[in-house]
Structure formats: C-alpha cells, structure tokens
Amino acid sequence: MEDKSSARIKEVKKLLVSNELNLNDFKSKPLKISRCTFDKKVLLNLKRLKVHSQLEKKYLFKEELRKLMFSISEIIDLPVAILELSQFSNYEACHVLVHEKGKPIGQNYLAYRGQSQDAKLISIQSFNSLFNLVKKSKNKIFSQSALLKDDLDVLGNFLAKEIDLKNYSVIYLVSRNSFLPPDSLEQQEFQALSQFLHIALVRILDREKNDLKKEILKQSLEKFPEKISIKKNHNVIFTNNRNDVSAENLNLMIFPLETEENLSMELSNFSKDQVSTELYHSQRVSLLGELLNTLQHELSNPLFGLSLTSTILGSETKNSETAEILGEISQNANRSQTIIKNFSNLYNDNQEFKKIQLSHFIEEVITLTKSETKEILKTLVFEGFLPSENPHDLYITTNPTCLTQIIFNLVINAAQAIKENGLDRNKSSIKILVTKKAQCVSIAVIDNGPGIANELTSTIFKPFFTTKDSGTGLGLAICQNLAHQLGSKIDFKNNSPLLGATFWIDLPS
Structure with a gap:
C-alpha cells in the first residue's frame, strides 16, 4: 500500500528504519517557532525509542536554540548562552561583537567557560576589518593572528560568522583555544546558529536601545533645571518637582506631544x-x-x-x-x-573637555569650510610666541565640539559677507590669528569684507536677527552661548580704517 504521509514524515520514517544514519541527507524545513512543532514531536519519539542518538542530538540542538531565542534578555548574556549549547560543549570562549551603524565605536561581549562574562570597547576600524575578513571567508574558519590579538583574546583556530541587521552589524565566534580545526559537522551547526541568533539579536538589541532611550529621557527630564510637567488629559503623569518657581514668575510654554494619547508637555520660566x-x-x-x-x-x-x-x-x-x-x-x-x-x-556630541593641539585642530576646521570659502584666501597666523617656541606645539584644554562650532560659524559668516557684497574674491581674504597672551590664547577671525554697520552692532548676537535672505539668525547667538559654556565670550570690532571686521574669543591657555 502506498504511503501517503507528507514528504517530511516519510524522510524521518526512512531514517528511523535505516541501519545507516547520514545526517547530511536530512533536509530540515525552516523552523516554525511554536510549542507544538513537528520537530518537538519527533524529538519526544526519538527519546522514547532510544534509537539514533545522532538524530536525537540534532533535534535537541534545535530545541536548545529555540529556548535561547526567548530566554536571553541582555546581549551581554549571549556568549555564555552559546557556550552552554550542547553542540558547543567542547568550546572554551565565545565573543559577540556588536556595532550600531553610524556610531564611532562598537562593543565586544565575551565569555570563557567557567568564568563570568565581560564587555570591552572595540574601535570601528578594528570591527570593520574583522567584519570584512569574516564576510569574505567561505568556510568561516580562522586562526589567531597579530592583526586580531589586541581585540580577540582567543588562541588557535576559531569559527566566526557575520550577521548584517538593519541597524547593527554583528560578528559572533567560538574557539576551543586550541589549534585543532573544527570538523565539517561543527561548521554546519555553527552556520545554522545564525538564523536563530538573527531573530534573538533583533529582539534584544532593539529593546536595549529603546530601554536606554527611555532611561536617558527620564533622567534628562528629572534633572532639567526648570519645572517641567507632562500631562495626559490635563492630569499630571510626570513632573520633576521643581516647586521653587513662584506662579507669578512662570513663563509657561505648552508643547502637544504627537502620540495617540492626549499628551502635552509644559515648560515654565524658560525664554522662547x-x-x-x-x-x-x-x-x-x-x-x-x-x-x-x-x-x-x-x-x-x-x-x-x-x-x-x-x-x-x-x-x-x-x-x-x-x-x-x-x-x-x-x-x-x-x-x-x-x-x-x-x-x-x-562633531562628537558630548560635553567633555579634552587637550587638543590647537594649530592642527584649526586646520581641520578650515578644511570643513572649503565648499563655502572656495576662491577666498585663508591663512593661519601666530603671534606672541618667543623665537624659541613652536606654535604647533601649543595645546589647550577645551570642548572640541563647542570650539569647532564657533570657529566654523565665524569663518562661514566672513565668507558669506564677502560673497553677498559682491567683493572680488581674488582680492578677498580670511585670516585666523592665534595670539599667545599671558593667561590666555586669543583666536580671531579677520576678514576684509564690508564690516558691521554701526546700527547693527547692538543686535548681531540676538537670536533670529539676520541680514541674510535665507538666514536663521541663530548662528552668532549659538556661538555666543557656546563661548559662555567655555567660560568666555565672543567680541568683535570693525577694522576701521581698513575693510572688514574681526571676531575673537579668548580661551585659557
């Protein structure tokens, strides 16, 4: 009588009655994530019959992977979970390297059998080199080399696989910490791991990112210097409890929040x-x-x-x-x-003060302005230095992001003033003058443009004031605010009787 069972059931029946078991001939369909899958039923029958241990191990491995997908809640726990899989019981080390696309640095999560897990930073250059190396490999077998020893603490041969997600690039690897190469079956099982990790990584990484955003937002709102309230249907659901502002002094601003619920945020005692x-x-x-x-x-x-x-x-x-x-x-x-x-x-967005080599720093900022200052002569000049002193050896401690914005805006403003007034660009120039003084270093941007009209000298730093048709009027206001964050201020003067204007900032040396 003809067997009308499904092709997959026929395949398992054939394996169960055969004297020889060839796992390479067993073609599993994509796993369905369910508590009542065909795989699970087969596994229970294999255990009950106590036959074909290799096939039982294959199904057991799938069950372990299924559990791994839903049991791991943090990425740092993933290397330990991989080492606990039965098929990787002979391996001693596991690394999971994660890089969020667009970020300047990645994370290396690692675990060694019998030890606690750990996490280290990895540079984008090292991550990209390793990612490309793994991606180009066909068998995914690698040996430790000098290129990787600073980032991967493994010995001998190891298996590695890359996973390219929408917002993340991931590399995972396992090592015995020996020079014994993995066999073909181990390679197959390692490759099969990627489809399960893909699902787990998307779930874990997206949730961690959302949780981090929520925590940062919550801390930011709690530490906000002014009173802030979030209301739902006019009922307060969050406040930072800044009750030291009297009601008569409140300058209330209300922002509707674009959500399905009727939410709004109120800011008080804050200027527009x-x-x-x-x-x-x-x-x-x-x-x-x-x-x-x-x-x-x-x-x-x-x-x-x-x-x-x-x-x-x-x-x-x-x-x-x-x-x-x-x-x-x-x-x-x-x-x-x-x-x-x-x-x-x-443009690293942080408030950290760092020690920078000033001449090299300014040259990099000038490079950023090339598209706007094309055809205009730009020079970097140093004054106030002794003959024995090299200006290029001058270092200052400052916030690079703030100082970049200030110099960049001042140079761009000078170039736009020169161009908008129809001046001959071949005769136009912008000079960045660095002057060493007793207690400070002065950075000045000097142009030979039209200068500042007398009636405008009291308003150029006010927000939304502009003389340009397409300007926002925020450039100089932002620069002055940034200068205050550096403990200084921006001053200016016309170069009378010469053409142009000079804007400068004094910074502690």
Missing part, C-alpha cells in the same frame, strides 16, 4: 529664544555627528579595500612607474580615512 537656539544647536550637532559617523562607516570599508589592494599590487609589480602610482593610491586612500575620522571626532 533660549529654547529655540539651544534646540537648534543640539539638533544640528547631533545631525552632523550622525552624518559623519555614517559616512565613516560606509566609506571605511571600500577605502580599506582600496588601500589594501593597491598595497598588495604595488608589492608584486616590477614596473617602477606602476608601483609609484599604486603607492599614491594607497596613500590617498589612507589619507581619506584619516580625514573622515577627524571630522567625526570634531
């Missing part, structure tokens, strides 16, 4: 101009930072490949002219990577 300028500045720095970090992430891979390929070809060619050209290609690819990295560092 201050809110607008600070929000505008924060959004612009955040946007520029994310844009530059994304560019760094997307361009570093092809630039690294270009540099590596040209270096290899250059070492193999016997033609000196070809070798010279390939050397220039490699050199310029590396230079492009450095420029992108430096730009990302300039």
